[in-house]
Amino acid sequence: MSTAYEPVIGLEVHVQIKTASKMFCGCKNEYGGTPNSHTCPVCLGMPGVLPVPNEEAIRRTIQTGLMLGCDIAQICKFDRKSYFYPDMPKNYQISQYDQPLCNGGGVMLGKFAFPKETQKDDIASSKKVVRLTRIHLEEDVAKSTHFETSSGIDFNRAGTPLMEIVSEADIASPEEAFAYLKTLQQIVQQGGISDADMEKGQLRCDCNVSVRPVGTQKFGTKVEIKNLNSISGVRRALAYEIQRQSRVLSEGGSIRQETRGWDDPAGETFILRTKEDAHDYRYFPDPDLMPMRTDSGLLSEAQARLPELPHQREVRYMNDYGLGDYDANVLSSDLALAAFFEECVQSGAPGKACANLIANELMASVSSDASKLAESPVKAAHIAELAKLLEAQKINSKQGKEVFAEMLVSGKMPAAIVEEKGMSQISDTSALEAIAQQVIDANPGPVADYRSGKVAALNSLKGQAMKLSKGKANPQLIGETLERLLKAP
Amino acid sequence: MNVEYVAKLARIDLSAQEIETYQNQLGSVLEHMDAIASLNLDGIEPTAHASPVFNVLRKDEIKPSLPVEDALSNAPKKANDLILMPKIVE
Numbered sequence: 001m002s003t004a005y006e007p008v009i010g011l012e013v014h015v016q017i018k019t020a021s022k023m024f025c026g027c028k029n030e031y032g033g034t035p036n037s038h039t040c041p042v043c044l045g046m047p048g049v050l051p052v053p054n055e056e057a058i059r060r061t062i063q064t065g066l067m068l069g070c071d072i073a074q075i076c077k078f079d080r081k082s083y084f085y086p087d088m089p090k091n092y093q094i095s096q097y098d099q100p101l102c103n104g105g106g107v108m109l110g111k112f113a114f115p116k117e118t119q120k121d122d123i124a125s126s127k128k129v130v131r132l133t134r135i136h137l138e139e140d141v142a143k144s145t146h147f148e149t150s151s152g153i154d155f156n157r158a159g160t161p162l163m164e165i166v167s168e169a170d171i172a173s174p175e176e177a178f179a180y181l182k183t184l185q186q187i188v189q190q191g192g193i194s195d196a197d198m199e200k201g202q203l204r205c206d207c208n209v210s211v212r213p214v215g216t217q218k219f220g221t222k223v224e225i226k227n228l229n230s231i232s233g234v235r236r237a238l239a240y241e242i243q244r245q246s247r248v249l250s251e252g253g254s255i256r257q258e259t260r261g262w263d264d265p266a267g268e269t270f271i272l273r274t275k276e277d278a279h280d281y282r283y284f285p286d287p288d289l290m291p292m293r294t295d296s297g298l299l300s301e302a303q304a305r306l307p308e309l310p311h312q313r314e315v316r317y318m319n320d321y322g323l324g325d326y327d328a329n330v331l332s333s334d335l336a337l338a339a340f341f342e343e344c345v346q347s348g349a350p351g352k353a354c355a356n357l358i359a360n361e362l363m364a365s366v367s368s369d370a371s372k373l374a375e376s377p378v379k380a381a382h383i384a385e386l387a388k389l390l391e392a393q394k395i396n397s398k399q400g401k402e403v404f405a406e407m408l409v410s411g412k413m414p415a416a417i418v419e420e421k422g423m424s425q426i427s428d429t430s431a432l433e434a435i436a437q438q439v440i441d442a443n444p445g446p447v448a449d450y451r452s453g454k455v456a457a458l459n460s461l462k463g464q465a466m467k468l469s470k471g472k473a474n475p476q477l478i479g480e481t482l483e484r485l486l487k488a489p
Numbered sequence: 490m491n492v493e494y495v496a497k498l499a500r501i502d503l504s505a506q507e508i509e510t511y512q513n514q515l516g517s518v519l520e521h522m523d524a525i526a527s528l529n530l531d532g533i534e535p536t537a538h539a540s541p542v543f544n545v546l547r548k549d550e551i552k553p554s555l556p557v558e559d560a561l562s563n564a565p566k567k568a569n570d571l572i573l574m575p576k577i578v579e
Contacts, residue, residue: 019549026552035570039560040552056549077537084500086574144577152571155560280498285537293543 005211005246008219009171009238013184014204015064015194016140017057017161023139024051024094024159031200035154043159045090050288053078055298057161058101060193061137062294062302064163065102067191067309068132072299076101077291078137082282086153087141095164097283100136101294107132107167110311112329113179113186115235123176130180131168138162143201169208169219174238181205181231186310190335198230205234210255211245220245221255225269228262237262241269313338321351330359334370337363340380349384350391357383361404377411378404386414393474394418395425427474429481435473436481439464450486458482490515 019029025042042049065072079097106129114124142158144151165184171177185196185203196203205228210220225241228234240262245255260269292298308316313332317323323331331341337358344354362383366372386407390400395418406417418424426432439461440447449457458479465478492512496503503511554560557570566573 021549021551026547026550027554028551034557036560036572037557037570038554040554044555044560052545052547054549055544055546058546075543082498086577145571146576149576150566150573151575151577152568152573154571282498287538290538290540290542290545292546296544298544 002250004214005242005249006214007172007174007209007211007238007242007245008169008222009173009177010169010208011167011171011177011180011234012206012208013165013167013181014140014206015163015165015184015188015196016202017060017163018192018194019054019056019060019161021054022159023054023057023137023161027159029160030156031202033156035152035156038156039158044155045088045158051094051286053289053292054161057137058292058294059298059302060161060191061101061135061163062299063191063305064165064188064193065105065135066302066306067187068102068105068107068135068165070102070105070132070135072294072302073099073101073103074295075099075291075293078286078289079283080286081138083279085141086151087144087158089142089155089158093139093141094286094289095138095283096136100134101292102135103133105132105135106130107180107183107187108311109176109179109183110314110329112326112333113182114175115178115232118175121175123173124179128176130170130176133166133168135163135165138164174235174242177207177238178231178235181234183310185231186333190310191307201229204229205231207234207238207241209238209241209245211242211249220249221257223255223257223269224259225262226259226272230264233262233264236264236267237269240267244269317341317351317355321345321355323352323355327352327355327359330363331355336373337370340373340383343380344384344387347381347384349387353387353390354383357387357400357404361401365408376408378407382407382411382414389414389418393425393427393477395423396475399423399425399471422472424472425474426469426472427477432473432478432481433485435465435469436478436485439468439482440485447486458486461486490519 021027022029022038022043025040027038027040027043030038042051062072076096076099078094080092081095081097082092084091109128109130111119111124114121118124140157140160140162142153142155144153167180171180188194188196188203194202198204207225207228208222209225210222212218212220223241223245225237228237241260248255256274258274259272261272262269310332314325314328317328317331318325330337332338341354341358344358345351362373362376362378363370365378366376386400386403389395389403390397395403399418402421402423403414403417406412407414426435443461443464446457446460450461461482462475462479465482466473466475469478492503492508492515495515496508561567561570561572564572
């Protein structure tokens with residue numbers, strides 16, 4: 001029997017911090033822009049310049065640490081990481097080596113962070129926590145573009161604040177890696193730390209992955225995969241790499257410690273460099289930068305701006321509004337969507353009905369893209385009013401869908417649409433009794449059937465009543481009314 | 490400490506003669522470190538900086554950057570506002 005292998009995965013995630021200016025100089029921190037238009041002697045690495053740290057980048061890194069349950073260092077410092085590459089002209093990157101700003105912490109993997117088709121798996125409901133090793137603050141490097149015979153360098157990104165979030169090797173599958181990144185992305189986005197758009201390189205991920213025979217404890221030789229630019233790409237790259245390593249081992253081969261790249265179109269990893277070319281970074285404390293103390297204001301300022309986290313909001317929605325876990329998750333996964341929902345319920349509209357309309361009808365109408373909500377003609381006031389009409393049984397759910405479709409086209413308010421289409425539901429007892437009586441009088445056959453014990457005959461009578469009311473009768477109430485009249489002596 | 494290795498890391502091309510000279514010089518620098526290592530340092534906190542100054546920070550404010558022409562003025566080759574260099578492949 002062949003040996004089964006299990007993966008051991010740890011991720012290093014780089015997140016660009018949203019600030020107005022760069023990490024160590026006052027140049028604008030902006031994605032895009034004319035190449036080399038946001039540079040100065042500091043971020044170009046000219047000799048003799050002095051970097052001065054951006055306090056806001058430090059605060060946001062601390063805030064991230066707090067959101068992820070890290071211990072915040074009381075005192076820490078910056079170090080120089082030496083290496084030669086054109087993206088860093090001073091030949092070292094300012095980073096943090098042995099004293100990062102944040103230590104420990106963890107990321108809880110929620111069910112809905114997993115890829116859709118795996119949300120029913122046990123692991124998705126296990127509330128697994130991936131432990132963090134550390135978060136440190138550093139400067140990003142310039143962006144290189146490679147041409148046929150030369151490479152072009154744009155220093156706009158050089159020296160912009162970047163944090164590196166390092167996980168323990170706690171991740172046991174590509175799906176967990178996917179959920180981890182989704183969760184992390186959501187937290188830094190909702191904390192206002194970063195836009196964390198992977199396509200723009202605002203969130204970048206390097207994976208360390210090894211495999212070992214199932215049931216053994218010793219780690220196998222790890223391979224690093226670099227240059228991954230989407231969360232689903234990370235999942236695919238890991239799945240490929242786990243298979244590759246397992247195959248090599250089961251064929252009697254051995255894994256080399258190396259760095260590999262991911263070719264997404266080809267769907268395979270390829271070798272970038274082996275351990276022999278490993279860097280010797282010669283870290284040492286940056287003499288230009290004084291140490292930081294977080295207890296003299298930075299920590300308390302970060303604490304003061306801690307937002308409600310997505311999973312906390314999810315629990316609140318379930319408790320306060322009785323939402324199901326799916327609706328609660330959808331609404332809390334995006335700030336704009338959560339704000340929309342809260343605007344709806346603030347007007348006193350029933351939470352559950354609002355959540356239902358938003359999570360299903362409204363999200364479908366914007367192709368599940370919450371950023372398009374602002375463009376939709378359907379505003380919170382529409383949803384709130386429609387939810388109230390449904391709750392009060394003025395219209396039934398089928399009519400509710402019709403009203404939604406109409407307001408999506410015209411932007412008219414639901415009550416006006418109901419009025420215009422003459423849809424309002426009949427829930428008034430005497431009106432319902434009149435309809436029921438008329439149906440009973442006109443259908444002696446089914447009435448006799450029902451009275452002789454054929455309960456199913458009620459359905460046909462109910463159908464007649466709905467038809468007679470032109471669909472306006474409250475379906476549940478008309479059924480009850482019929483039953484009551486039929487059973488009356 | 491091997492001078493050849495350090496020179497390679499620093500991308501400095503040294504002649505055999507220079508390697509010998511610097512190996513001796515680096516050796517005496519390291520001997521000085523040994524002198525420190527021989528002291529009794531119990532109870533002395535490791536420090537990265539000698540003076541007790543913390544949080545020399547700046548507010549997150551944008552300052553004017555260099556004009557693109559100036560930023561590129563030292564570049565041996567440029568095109569489309571980029572600094573060009575021999576093709577680099579990771």
